[in-house]
Amino acid sequence: MYELDKVIDRKQGNARKWSNQVLKEKFGLNADAIPMDLADIDFEVAPAIQTALMKRASIGDYSYSYVSDDFYDAVIDWNQRRYDTYIEKEWIKLTFGTVSTLHYIVQAYTEPGEGVLINTPAYDPFAEAVEHNERKLFCSSLINQENRYYLDFEDMERHMQENEIKLLIFCSPQNPSGRIWTKDELFRLAELCIRYDVLLVCDEIHRDIVYKGQTFTSIWNAHPEIAQHSILCLSPNKGFNLGGLKTSYVVIPNSEIRETLLDQLQKNSITSPHVFAVPAIVAAYNESEAWLDEMIDYVEENMQIIYEFFAEIPEAKVMPAESSFLAWIDVHDWFKDEVEMQEFFRRANLTMVVGSYFVQDGEGFVRFSIGMPRSLLLEALRQIKKEYLRSMECTHLKITSTN
DSSP states (O other): OOOTTOOOOTTTTTOGGGOHHHHHHHHOOOTTOBOOOSSOOOSOOOHHHHHHHHHHHTSSOOSOOOOOHHHHHHHHHHHHHHHOOOOOGGGEEEOSOHHHHHHHHHHHHOOTTOEEEEEESOOHHHHHHHHTTTOEEEEEEOEEOSSOEEOOHHHHHHHHHHSOEEEEEEESSOTTTOOOOOHHHHHHHHHHHHHTTOEEEEEOTTTTOBOTTOOOOOHHHHOGGGGGGEEEEEOSHHHHTOGGGOOOEEEOOOHHHHHHHHHHHHHTTOOSOOTTHHHHHHHHHHHOHHHHHHHHHHHHHHHHHHHHHHTTOTTOEEOOOSBSSEEEEEOTTTOSSHHHHHHHHHHTTBOOEEGGGSSSSOTTEEEEEOOSOHHHHHHHHHHHHHHHHHHHHHHHHHHHHHO
């Protein structure tokens, strides 16, 4: 058993989400607010990772490093053991975060003005990687059917036919909803990319947190042929909370595609890794699987609490999640606009992410990060309930006085 109920002082570690300055400047909140916006978890890191980093820190040398074989061995074994995905050492490249890597990918495989496709709602840096590099962004809206997202294959094919799409940036599992795509859905997606010669960039960084009874399928296992037409973006950052160490990596079986990205990384001077990245990844993959499994169970229980809580608020509708630690909630019937929504949660003394952040199709939604000790979650929900009851009372008094 691990101490997942333990509340740690993340301000002490200079965590961005908990920064007093960020809370004040971005959200207008004081230091006692509960942040639920940034997609990271609030648990103390797995003991094996902390031990590995303390051991490395005890060596008084923090100069330029290199990627050692124990990193490659850990990555290969983790992907084979956990996801039944075969990887060779030569296919792997450690990079400095998934977001920056998306920029390098867009730069490497497209020219200014060429089309890149994403599915929306989507993590906003997907769009930024396209638009900040002067490429043309195309969005295929996910179909929201009975509070569950589905891919619109006809619309995606239309974009590929009409807009000469060069690149598809795809999120699996989906952020912000936690939707896990089925093997059949992934097969159809891969077929489209192969048919229209679209390079598939598959972001699977949320796959380490999958709930009981759910099955995650890596894109290569859904359609083995797509491995030669794709780039897999992977990272222990979400499952093990290592975002500050820049531990993301890409896997590219096709040698021509791989060399193109390596050339681009060289142009951007992406060289030696963060000195603590390799020991952290190795400890996560080789020694922290039991911690991860226990954390997943804990987060799934948190999600059940979210379902039960918002079931008492008829104006809110939580989209059922199958993975990750993000709650995606439809609040169209609750708030007239995002200004009113933001003001409500400001008064409730917590942070969240408004739906419009997710490029398009997210308006009228809110996202909460709930990978936190239970006491913090319950306090956040208590504050929401208190503000909800207060606002309902105000509405009632207004109606009464009008009558």
